[in-house]
Amino acid sequence: DAGVxxxxxxxxxxxxxxxxxxxxxxxxHDYLFWYRxxxxxxxxxxxxxxxxxxxxxxxxxxDRFSAKMPNASFSTLKIQPSEPRDSAVYFCASSxxxxxxxxxxxxxxxxxxxxx
Amino acid sequence: xxxxEQSPQxxxxxxxxxxxxxxxxxxxxxxxxxxxxxxxxxxxxxxTIMTFSENTKSNGRYTATLDADTKQSSLHITASQLSDSASxxxxxxxxxxxxxxxxxxxxxxxxx
Numbered sequence: 001d002a003g004v005x006x007x008x009x010x011x012x013x014x015x016x017x018x019x020x021x022x023x024x025x026x027x028x029h030d031y032l033f034w035y036r037x038x039x040x041x042x043x044x045x046x047x048x049x050x051x052x053x054x055x056x057x058x059x060x061x062x063d064r065f066s067a068k069m070p071n072a073s074f075s076t077l078k079i080q081p082s083e084p085r086d087s088a089v090y091f092c093a094s095s096x097x098x099x100x101x102x103x104x105x106x107x108x109x110x111x112x113x114x115x116x
Numbered sequence: 117x118x119x120x121e122q123s124p125q126x127x128x129x130x131x132x133x134x135x136x137x138x139x140x141x142x143x144x145x146x147x148x149x150x151x152x153x154x155x156x157x158x159x160x161x162x163x164t165i166m167t168f169s170e171n172t173k174s175n176g177r178y179t180a181t182l183d184a185d186t187k188q189s190s191l192h193i194t195a196s197q198l199s200d201s202a203s204x205x206x207x208x209x210x211x212x213x214x215x216x217x218x219x220x221x222x223x224x225x226x227x228x
Contacts, residue, residue, distance in 0.1 A: 043160070091159050104165065107160050109155075109157075110158075
């Protein structure tokens with residue numbers, strides 16, 4: 001398996017532009033997570049899906065952020081309009097369903113976003 | 117507020133030496149505690165996951181301990197290698213589900 005795939009790996013954009021980050025989870029995994037990582041705040045969970053349904057989006061910073069999972073093999077995280085403070089590394093992770101919640105999450109390589 | 121505090125913030129050790137990283141948390145109710153290793157420019161990779169009933173778990177040269185009474189965990193690295201240079205992140209889950217509480221990580225540098 002290729003693991004979790006994210007694209008693009010790097011994104012540089014200007015303030016006010018729309019940014020779309022993409023993720024392909026590991027086949028067969030029921031859960032998909034979007035994280036943001038900055039030096040100041042570390043890793044933060046933004047939203048997660050179970051079987052394509054958003055379960056908890058309480059970590060989404062504001063209405064400029066939205067995430068979708070139209071099918072089991074694809075998810076997007078969109079920022080519109082983008083702001084310089086959105087600059088961070090955005091990770092997608094997936095995990096299989098195992099009874100109980102102590103299963104491993106597999107992270108993608110991340111998208112490094114810079115908003116000028 | 118649930119918190120996860122890691123120490124030290126950064127650490128430099130010589131190759132071949134052992135080291136121990138600490139994680140203290142106030143998360144309640146507790147579900148599980150995970151240690152991740154994150155190489156520079158890469159996504160985190162899971163090292164260990166421990167539930168309430170487990171007090172030690174090993175993964176090769178990595179051994180994690182958990183004291184649920186004192187809400188402390190440690191990650192011990194034996195006979196360190198240059199490839200151990202990375203950030204180590206402690207993550208504590210609440211019993212309510214996937215609510216995750218992240219530490220800010222310990223940055224480890226192993227030098228020749």
